[in-house]
Amino acid sequence: MTTVSQPVSSSSKVLPRLLRAIGGGHADTRLMAMVGVLALIWLCANILTGGVFLSPRNLFNLSLQVSVVAIMASGMILVIVTRHIDLSVGSQVGFLGVLGGLVQSVWLPDSIHAWWIASLVMLGGGVFIGLIQGALVAYARIPSFVVTLGGLLFLRNAAYELNDGTTIAPLTETFQILGGGQNGVLGGPLSWLFAFVVAGLVVGSLVRKHRRKRRLGIQKALQASDYFSAAAWCTCAFGFVAIMNSYNKPSTDEPMGMAFPVLILIAATAAMTLVAKRHRFGRHVFAVGGDPQSARLTGINTQRVVLKVFALMGLLSGLASVVLTARLNAAASGAGTMMELYVIAAAVIGGTSLAGGAGTILGGCVGALIMQSLQSAMVLLGIPSPTQSMVLAGVLVLAVWIDTMWRERRLS
């Protein structure tokens, strides 16, 4: 709205201002650039695949694939922010999957409670793994690179040993719902309800922000950018639901709607964003990443912060493993192979600095979307799997290079 009164001559400033507007006041141009790249990838992929890429069916599948990686990315971001790395997340997913499979098929074969007990065991197992790795990093002071490289090797083979390398399938029907199969979707009406709930929350937060600023005596309580970002979020919610609802269950005209994994992802992302930005723990995570020595001098227990970050990463790996195992309807020791690279790439592409101290959860989600979109497009184009991996490896290195240049320019 402010642009209307401006003369046209400032056209060179329109883009930054627009970006700032969508970003909600603070110029998170980095994130906006990422969204731009994503849009470009989608457009190109859609043209190359003759419209298949942006079909509801493909976008539905994409939403399922993204969920697993993005759930873990939100944890990886905090790990990287504290200047560490977790290379074992892919193996964690495989190991915890087999564990969950065993609970359902061997230990509680006929119980109707098997699905949630298995899920809890997987989440708890993840936390346990995270605590051990975190303790080795924080208290035994072994570099996280080494600890989690060991974890990668150890857990993958432990997964194999756990069930002699045989795949456990099928799994409990209730458990499958968590993976977003035909029954694991919200359906049309509930999906719309979800969009309305999101819109309600967005408007609610806008109102709260307005009231708060008024109370502090700030005149122009809400800016154009606030309205823009609220509108953008609502558009995303309704647009997404509209697409998901236009994909019907096979040979019916019942809409699929949103899949459960996406709901789990949204809940995890929202919770992690709250933790990162609004909670004392998140504040300490960023302080430790920004300057570990200073954080210690101010009285932050930096070792415990690192321990908790790894435990949280384990919890999210467990959650991702639940979703992946349920979706595949099989617990295989090889599940999640190479996934650590996708997760790290998603975090880095989304603006998490490998130098520590900087990163956003939302950025990680966009990063995961970029990675999975590239892969999905290559699958649709019939590009062989080794070539896909080579391309993704290149993208990862490119992303780090762009990150380096970005920061150097910003700092100078």
Add this chain to the structure above:
Amino acid sequence: MTTPLLEARNVNKAFGGVHAVENVSVSLMSGEVVALLGHNGAGKSTFIKMLSGVFPADSGQILIDGKAVDIRSPHDAQELGIETIHQTLALADNLDAVSNLFLGREQTDRFGFLDTEAMEHGARQTIERMRLRIPSLNASVRSMSGGQRQAVAIARALHFNARILIMDEPTAALGPEETKNVGLLIQELKRQGLGIFLISHDMHDVFQLSDRIMVMKSGRVVGSYPTKELTQDDALEMIILGRKPARFAAATA
């Protein structure tokens, strides 16, 4: 005689083979400014770090109000009313001024969620009261000048109503006007009854602000005298030669 606010008795600290602090004893009264002088590497920072809980002393005793205390962490020190402006400032560069001011002591609701507004309000008040200059409370500290960063560290030390203030070269990066303000601030805090340890290489400041001067060399106390009784030459002699000035040495021998 009144009980000292803080007293250290025969405090020691060694790093591997380096005896960084050796049998240091000192007392600090309420309303007193004790200046610590000494060469680079004399052990000044190491000594005050034991008071502020960065690491425990190897041996020796620390007493507050005459009672022996065990300072094992920065939180312990903070709870005893000891606030420190570290030589390195101890700021997280990637966070803003408000976050740094409350780092490790955030105001939260009972679930641990940050009360950003209350913290911003508190920070603003302290900064105004101290007449410090900080350009923006919400910009990351990284984007600030050395002096502005120092101002953030000073504000943090004074926000929580310290009884004992430790300033490890607090004015090293400040301009003349800001240095003068910190001097006024120290005098004001003195009047309020705080005890202050001041580490500084600036002789002029030290002689203007301190009540007592303690000189260290190679981890040991060379001597500790009321500022009134010393000349700058005496102090320099102690720092450089590591022995008491001739006239005092004769008196105590």
